[in-house]
Amino acid sequence: MSKRVLITGVAGMIGSHLVDDLLNKDYYVVGIDNLSFGKIDNISVNFNNPRFKFYHVDVLDFDTLKILCKDIDIIVHLAAVKKISESDSSMKTLLVNGKGSEHVFEAAKMWGCKVIFASTSDVYGMSNELPHSEDSDLLLGPSMIKRWSYAVSKLYNEQMAFSYYKDYGLPIVVLRYFGAFSSRANFAWSGGHIPMFIDRVLKDDEVVVHGDGAQTRSMGYVTDLIDGTILALENDKAVGEIINLGNDEEMSVLESAHLISKVAKTGKKLKIKLVPFKEIFGEYKDIMRRKPNLAKAERILGYTPKVKMEDAIVRTVNERKKQLGITC
Secondary structure: OOOOEEOOOOOOOHHHHHHHHHHHHOOOEEOOOOOOOOHHHHHHHHHHOOOEEEEEEOOOOOHHHHHHHHHOOOOEEEOOOOOOOOOOOOOHHHHHHHHHHHHHHHHHHHHHHHEEEEHHHHHHHHOOOEEEEOOOOEEEEEEOOHHHHHHHHHHHHHHHHHHHHHHHHHOOEEEEEOOEEEOOOOOHHHHHHHHHHHHHHHHHOOOEEOOOOEEEOOOEEHHHHHHHHHHHHHHHHHOOOEEEEEEOOOEHHHHHHHHHHHHHHOOOOOOEEEOHHHHHOOOOOOOOOOOOHOOOOOOOOOOOOOOOHHHHHHHHHHHHHHHHHHOE
């Protein structure tokens, strides 16, 4: 009998791709999203599928959430408010990620659901222990810097997840996602630097690089995150574990901008604008390197990323060209 999965944040990049794959595997899927970040176009292709139901619901609405979780086997909790700049309020990040996740865990406890909780590589903070391993010590910055609110909220969620696991026996899996992208990403900063750079290059706009661009990231195509998430969803050995998911191919921000320009073949010269990091994020110190250790994911889930960084960029550039009506 097909299992029933509820996905929070279903209209976002990861959520919408996850819906596609789960429906192809004959799962029944209930998706919720308040559409503050997610886009209805990401999931509308599935509206006629009888095994998919979408509800315009916020995770802060516990009364509705607990009703929707009845008869659900697994909750994949993706809904979150992401990192912010110093000019933004951190209250929404702290409230939604904190209270919203508590609502998800409480509803899961009420109905006996397994929970896949989406955490983030941001919790590793400024740790110099590379590649980042799940049992590494974490190093976060000063509390008065608002940009840390995202990492702090996700770390708090991880602690909450394990409290529900140890105190109430709730089956949970914590997945620390490293950066990923596709044409369904947000093409502003909240979607990460790769989608934003792709958009700027295709539109012949300036590519804004924070600092000197020497900072490195391990970015990958979204399908690798989806594959790992489904492996965790289907594997009981993952319960009670924190597992990194992503791509361990490391590339500098500046190098990625040049690669995107090369792949895009616009015939225009790449225009890069270097902006001192302090002008954007104040006293927040940029993370100079981020690379996951994927040994645990391979051992427990049999997970290895399949899409190389350049191939991921080629796919996303071509998909974005179609979205923008660019034929060259």
